[in-house]
Structures are given as C-alpha cells and as structure tokens.
Amino acid sequence: MKKQKKxxxxxxxxxxxxxxxxxxxxxxxxxKDSATGTSxxxxxxxxxxxxxxxxxxxxxxxxxxxxxAEAAQRRRMQVEKAAWESEAEGIRKILGQESSRKKREDxxxxxxxxxxxxxxxxxxxxxMMLPSNTVxxxxxxxxxxxxxxxxxxxxxxxxxxxxxxxxxxxxxxxxSCNNPHKYRDSESKVPFCSLQCYKAIQQKMLAETTC
Numbered sequence: 658m659k660k661q662k663k664x665x666x667x668x669x670x671x672x673x674x675x676x677x678x679x680x681x682x683x684x685x686x687x688x689k690d691s692a693t694g695t696s697x698x699x700x701x702x703x704x705x706x707x708x709x710x711x712x713x714x715x716x717x718x719x720x721x722x723x724x725x726a727e728a729a730q731r732r733r734m735q736v737e738k739a740a741w742e743s744e745a746e747g748i749r750k751i752l753g754q755e756s757s758r759k760k761r762e763d764x765x766x767x768x769x770x771x772x773x774x775x776x777x778x779x780x781x782x783x784x785m786m787l788p789s790n791t792v793x794x795x796x797x798x799x800x801x802x803x804x805x806x807x808x809x810x811x812x813x814x815x816x817x818x819x820x821x822x823x824x825x826x827x828x829x830x831x832x833s834c835n836n837p838h839k840y841r842d843s844e845s846k847v848p849f850c851s852l853q854c855y856k857a858i859q860q861k862m863l864a865e866t867t868c
Contacts, residue, residue: 831857 793804826837830847831854838848842855845862849855 829854831855832861833857 789806790809791806792809795802795804827848828834829836829838829850831849834850834854834857836850839850840855841848842858847858847862849858
C-alpha cells in the first residue's frame, strides 16, 4: 500500500516538473517574439485540429468538371452499348425466325411437289393401262396416238424394230467392182461408184441389148 502511494506521488511530481518546463519554454519564446516584433497567436481553447487528409487532397473545380464529364461519357457509352446489343439480339432473332420459316416453306413446297409428282405418275399409269379389247385414240400437241390393249395383239407392221443409221450402202453394179455405190443413174437407177464403172455398166447393158 505504501509502495503504491509512493508511486502516485512520484508520478505527480514528474508531471508538475514537466509542466513547469513547458511553461518556462513558452515564456522564453514569448519574450523572444516580443523582442523581435513577432505577433503571438493565442489559442484559449487549445490548438485547432489538424486539417484532415481529405481536405488536403480536395480536387480543384476543373478536376471535378473533368471527372463529371468522364463519368457522363462512361454512362453514355454504356447506354449506347446496351442499345446496340439489344438491337443486335433483335436482328438475330428476326433472322433466326426468317430462316426457320424459309426452311418450313421449302420443306412444305418440296413435299407438295413430291405429292403432285406421285399423283401425276399414278394418273399416267392409269391412263396407260387399257381395259381388255380396247382401242384408244389420243390426240395431243405432238400428234395423234392410237393405243391398243395388250390382249388384242398387233400385226408385225406395228412392231418397232431397231434400225441402224445410216443404212448400209449397196454395192456398185459394175461386174468387176465390189465398192459401195456413190451415185445412181437417173434413168436406169443403176448404182455405180465412179465414171469408169458407169462406162463399164453402159457397155454391159448395150451388149445385152444387142444380143
């Protein structure tokens, strides 16, 4: 207990000596300022608080205007970007809808053409099939066609036979020539291949007439 009391007394004495030293320094400084003509500013309520860091770093009016302009520009760019993205999305949707509709239309058109072709083939097949013992006359833009049912049967004159074109040429009528003919006499219709053969044919015909 005595030890704690002694420590308290020592602490008070130290504080008193420190205050006395501060007062002496202040009085000495005041006397120096009076001698040099320097005015002394008194603070009866204590020293004012030091300016805060925010006050020291307060931007100027020009900097504030620049920051406001930059912020407005950023907002405008964001709005324009959002509008552009919305418009692009709308265009993509429209194009997608148009593409889907075009595909559906093409599919429907193709299916319609296929059905029409099937119906046409069926009609043609039915038209080609004739009842028994029937003859049909068909008149069209390319000419008139006569159709017979299969049970009637057709003469051989109606049978189509393949022919090679051009037809093979006949041989020269000269007795000593085996070449195909190139010409034909307008009167006798005798074929020959050259003037020499023609003369030979004429001599032969004259000899036969004389005999």
